[in-house]
Amino acid sequence: MNFNKKNLEDAVSENIISLEQSEKLIEFLNKQPNATPKFDFTHVLYYIGGMIAIGAMTLFMNLGWESFGGIGILFISLFYGAVGLKLTNIFKSKGLAIPAGICGTFVIALTPLAVYGLQHALGVWPDESVYREYHRYIKWHWLYMELSTLAVGAIIAWKYKYPFLIMPIAVTLWYLTMDVAVMINGGDYSWELRKLVSMYTGLLMIALAFWVDIRSHNKADYSFWIYLFGVIAFWGGMSLQHSDSELSKFIYFSINIFMIFAGVLIVRRVFVVFGAIGCSGYIGHLASNIFKDSWLFPITLTLLGLFVIYLGVLWQKNESLITTKARSFLPVALRELLESKHA
Template identity: 80%
Template sequence: MNINREQLEGAVKENIISSQQANQLIAFFKQQPEITPKFDFTHVLYYLGGMLAIGAMTLFMNLGWESFGGLGIFFISLFYAAVGLKLTNHFKAKGLAIPAGICGTFVIALTPLAVYGLQQALGVWPDESVYRQYHRTIKWHWLYMELSTLAVGVIIARKYKYPFLIMPIAVTLWYLSMDLSVMIYGDENSWQLRKVVSMYTGLLMIAVAFYVEVRSTSKADYSFWLYLFGVIAFWGGLSSQSSDSELAKFIYFTINLGMIFIGVLIIRRVFVVFGAIGCCGYISHLASNVFKESWLFPISLTLLGLFVIYLGVLWQKNELAITEKARSVLPDTLRKLLAAKHRL
């Protein structure tokens, strides 16, 4: 749990610790380097500024940059990358992990632009597409940009070891899976293929994130971005599948329920959020199509909601016993990891 000043003052009033000890603890906590993001104004400014800079070189890149030509784009990208690395080292030296990680991520995000410019300069760009389409369309020749981004991302992540550096790597892996599928199978039936590839790529990313989490001994959460984009890829591919079968839709509902359970078990909210959205989507389908003429359905759904609230009360009362029972079937390493993460 997060400890604040009011809680420490409450412990002083209960004579658990002295006032001097409370002040010493506060001073100690403030001296610790911040390796995890918080929802405060400083961190909001960090991420807002970082995403503006990264977005300018990626999602919001316009056609005006084409006037610089391939060589111009390449050298401008190198200049920006040098500035990004300089800032990364500067913030690292000052112990500012969050802005250092954001600046390192900016360098990784510049890699596909630099490779695009180099390909244009060498005259090996295969068609009339431009860089601004990189994040919006699927093409086989993005592969050089993606593989280069992964290589640079791994190098920088190994050097600086900030969790946010995993974000562009996770996104690029997702892009790479889509482009590889089109390269191998062609553009025919590409939409259906993309949905399937997205789903299985998401599962693979979730598995990698789980492995990273189990193996990591650092307090930094290196698996967060892998989990996030893995769940998005899996859930997005799963939810976009079309079927007229009510059984298939019910299976979709049970998978989303399973995601909620997994999220609670491994303490990952992203599973719970997307699982809940999927469950609500299925219930909406029932209300709009299957039981649209039934006056009993809203009443039944209300009773079900109240029952779920009751289950929540029972869970709160018996959470520790239920959690320990559920985790008893897991391997020792994983059980110890989850126990260490569990917040009372």
């Protein structure tokens, strides 16, 4: 549970703690290293700097680097990686978890470039494609780069255990499934295939994230990035499916409703956000196509909205009783996860 200075002032006014105790607590907390990401200027600078550095070696890599040749790219990548690991260790020793995690992530993000350079140096690169296409197109021979990234990412994440290190691993898992599906399908790059693979990959990533969440909820949020890219992959692939069946569209709406409730239950906003977007899209479809000439439709929606608000009031009154009873039927591990989320 998060609290701020106002909460402490309220506690003082209620004689729960003394003014002196609150001042000493604030002083103590201000001296602690910030290990949890939060929205302040320091952390914004950390992440802006980190994403610029990571983006420079991934998304924004230009063709000028090809002039270094395979050996040059490999050694430059290894040098950058060594610097990144050194900075990771320095920040770790100073208790600066956020910059340490960002520098470790930078090292993982360098892995595809290093493998690309190695393959060119060994003369085994199979076509005329260049590294900058790695983040844009699906090709079977990206597999070596992706598998190497997963291996390096697993080692660094195991050694340093910073949640942000999971981000490039989650992205790479998404890339990998796309490339494997195309390879198995004999090089078919059809849009329909990509949508299906994205949807089922997303489901697998969500399941993985949930497992990680249960295992590590009392340590750190290692599942955040897997949830994020899993939901994006699943929801994106599902939303891009085409169907003329109103039943299919209603099932899509129902899945989005379920995502909202699941997101609230496990306190994952990404489910709520994408679920809400999906529900809005379905209601827009009803308004634009099914009930476009009906004067009753807006009135019905208004009444439905007011009913949902009323349900919220009832839930607030009985939340503790309902929650306690419902959780009593759950497995211990899941119950502990939910209790930690709502503590």
